[in-house]
Amino acid sequence: MADLFFHTPLRPKFTRRPHRRHQNRRSRMVRPRGSRLSRDVRSSLSPRIHRLRPARPRYSVSTQYPMAQLFRAFLLKALHGWSHETALVEYLQQRPSLGEQLGSETLPDQSTLWRTWNQRFTTEVQETIQKAAQTILVKAEMAGVDVPRSPPRTINRLDENDEDTALNDQEVLSKTDKVVEEIQRVAYPSFSLHRGESREIHTNSFWDLQTYLGLRENLAANEGARSFTLESDRERTPLGHTHRSSLRELSIGEVRGMYREAVGRLIDRLAETNEFYRAGTVAIDITEDDPFTGDRAGHESEIIGTKEKTDEYAYQWATVQLVGNAVPLVLDARPVRKGDTRLEIVRDLLDSAEEMVMVDDVLMDREFDSQHVLEEISSRRLQYVVPKRMRTSEKETARQLCEHDIDRQSVDRGLHLGDDEWHETTLVYRRKENSEHTDYRQYSVFMTNYETEAIGKYGSRWEIESGYKSIKRFMAATTSKNFVLRFFYFAFACLLYSIWRSVDLLVQVELAGEYDRPPVVTANSVLTLLKKQTGIG
Known part of the structure; x- marks a missing residue:
C-alpha cells in the first residue's frame, strides 16, 4: 500500500452542443513537471490538495519537518485507519526506507505529529487528508490492489460545531433499504419474457432468481434455482432449465431494448435530483x-x-x-x-x-x-x-x-x-x-x-x-455456450451494477444533500437488500 501512495420506449435525441475545437494548434513543448499524486486522485478532491496552505503554527517551537512530509505522514495514517500518532511512529520506525519516501532522513516523533494535527492543520486540511485517503483506498480496491483496510463509507466531518454531519452506517442502511425498493420497481418492469397466457409462475420471479444468482459467486442456474426455491417466500419459482430456456427464447435485440429502457428509467429517476x-x-x-x-x-x-x-x-x-x-x-x-x-x-x-x-x-x-x-x-x-x-x-x-x-x-x-x-x-x-x-x-x-x-x-x-470487475462479480455462472443466454447474463449484471451506483447517488443526496464519487453504499449492501426484497432474506 505504501508503494501505491508514494508512487502514487425511446427518448428524443438531445441537441448536440457546438463543437469547441480550439484554433491555436501550434506545436508545444513542456519541460518536466513533478507530481506525487496522480491526476485522477487529485482531481477528485475538493478542495484540491495542491491549492491548500496550512495555517500558521499556533506554538512557538520551530519544526524541521516540511509540510509536504507531514501531509504524507498523516495520509499514511489515514490509509491505515490508525486513531493515534503512536501507531504511525512505530510503523515508520520499523520501515526506515519509508522516511526517505516521505521526504526526510529523520522521522517526526509522536509529540510533533500530535501538535501538527491538533494545532497546525486546519479543519480543511484534516478533511482533505481523510478524503484523499478514502479516494485512494476506493480506487485501489476497485483496481484489485491490496489495501490495508476496506475504504470507509463516510468522511467524518471534523467541525466541532457540526457533530451530526457524518453519515453513519445505520442511516445509510436504512435509507438504502427504501431506495433499493424504489429502484427495483423502476428498473425491473422493463424486462419481459415470451410466455403464454396460462403461466403459473410470475414473471418477476425470473428476475428475482437472476438477481439471486448474481448474489452468489459461481452459482449456476440449476443449483441456484434449487436454493432459491427453498429460500424464497414465493409459492412458485422457476426451475433452472425453465429459467434458461425462457431466456434463450429472447433475441439479442430484445435484450438490448429491455436493457436500454431499464437504464433510461433509472436516469429519469436520477434526473429528479440536482446532482445528476x-x-x-x-x-x-x-x-x-x-x-x-x-x-x-x-x-x-x-x-x-x-x-x-x-x-x-x-x-x-x-x-x-x-x-x-x-x-x-x-x-x-x-x-x-x-x-x-x-x-x-x-x-x-x-x-x-x-x-x-x-x-x-x-x-x-x-x-x-x-x-x-x-x-x-x-x-x-x-x-x-x-x-x-x-x-x-x-x-x-x-x-x-x-x-x-x-x-x-x-x-x-x-x-x-x-x-x-x-x-x-x-x-x-x-x-x-x-x-x-x-x-x-x-x-x-x-x-x-x-x-x-x-x-x-x-x-x-x-x-x-x-466497473467490469464489479459487473463480472454480479454475473451468474454457466457452462452453456448459448450466445443469447450469456449476453443476457452480462446485460443483467450491468443492470445490477447500474442499480448499485444509482442507489448510492440517491442515498448520498437524501442524507448529505450532495453526491461524492466514492460510494458510501457498498455493492454487497445493495445486493443483500435486493435479496431481501425478492422474498429470500
Whole structure:
C-alpha cells in the first residue's frame, strides 16, 4: 500500500452542443513537471490538495519537518485507519526506507505529529487528508490492489460545531433499504419474457432468481434455482432449465431494448435530483466473457477468441459507460461478432448514449484508434481522447524527445480517410512517470481533437475497467455456450451494477444533500437488500 501512495420506449435525441475545437494548434513543448499524486486522485478532491496552505503554527517551537512530509505522514495514517500518532511512529520506525519516501532522513516523533494535527492543520486540511485517503483506498480496491483496510463509507466531518454531519452506517442502511425498493420497481418492469397466457409462475420471479444468482459467486442456474426455491417466500419459482430456456427464447435485440429502457428509467429517476445531469463523458470499451473450450460448431460467427493466445475462446461484449464526474452507469451493451468493425460498434453505442444523455467527450483505448472512428466522433461535434499505437514515425519522434529530455510535445497530424479526405487531429506525446524504460517506450501518444490538456481526462477511463470487475462479480455462472443466454447474463449484471451506483447517488443526496464519487453504499449492501426484497432474506 505504501508503494501505491508514494508512487502514487425511446427518448428524443438531445441537441448536440457546438463543437469547441480550439484554433491555436501550434506545436508545444513542456519541460518536466513533478507530481506525487496522480491526476485522477487529485482531481477528485475538493478542495484540491495542491491549492491548500496550512495555517500558521499556533506554538512557538520551530519544526524541521516540511509540510509536504507531514501531509504524507498523516495520509499514511489515514490509509491505515490508525486513531493515534503512536501507531504511525512505530510503523515508520520499523520501515526506515519509508522516511526517505516521505521526504526526510529523520522521522517526526509522536509529540510533533500530535501538535501538527491538533494545532497546525486546519479543519480543511484534516478533511482533505481523510478524503484523499478514502479516494485512494476506493480506487485501489476497485483496481484489485491490496489495501490495508476496506475504504470507509463516510468522511467524518471534523467541525466541532457540526457533530451530526457524518453519515453513519445505520442511516445509510436504512435509507438504502427504501431506495433499493424504489429502484427495483423502476428498473425491473422493463424486462419481459415470451410466455403464454396460462403461466403459473410470475414473471418477476425470473428476475428475482437472476438477481439471486448474481448474489452468489459461481452459482449456476440449476443449483441456484434449487436454493432459491427453498429460500424464497414465493409459492412458485422457476426451475433452472425453465429459467434458461425462457431466456434463450429472447433475441439479442430484445435484450438490448429491455436493457436500454431499464437504464433510461433509472436516469429519469436520477434526473429528479440536482446532482445528476444528463451530460458527461462516456467511455467505450470491449470486454471478454468467461472463456471456454470445446466444439465451436454453430458459433463461428459469434466467437472472437481471447486477447491471450491460448486454446480458449470467448464471446466479447462492448459497452458505453458514463465516467468522470457523473455517476458511473452502463448506458448500453452489445455483442461483438466476427466482421463487426470498430466504426460500426462506436456508431451504434454512441447512438444509444446520445438518446439518453448529452455526450461531451468520448474516451476509448488504442484498439479504437482508427481514423474513421475518430472522424465519426468529430462529425457528431464531440471531443475524443484516444491513445495511439506507436508506428515507425511515432517511435522516431519519441526517440528525439528522449534525447532532448522533453516530457511532452504536441503536433498536428492529418489522417488519410481516402479520396483526398483527411481527418485532422493532434498527437500528444507524454513521458510516463516512473517508467522502467530508457528509450522511446518511456512515452505514450494520445490523439485528441480538442485542447491538448484534454488528455488528462483519459484518467477517467480506469473506471470502466474497475466497473467490469464489479459487473463480472454480479454475473451468474454457466457452462452453456448459448450466445443469447450469456449476453443476457452480462446485460443483467450491468443492470445490477447500474442499480448499485444509482442507489448510492440517491442515498448520498437524501442524507448529505450532495453526491461524492466514492460510494458510501457498498455493492454487497445493495445486493443483500435486493435479496431481501425478492422474498429470500
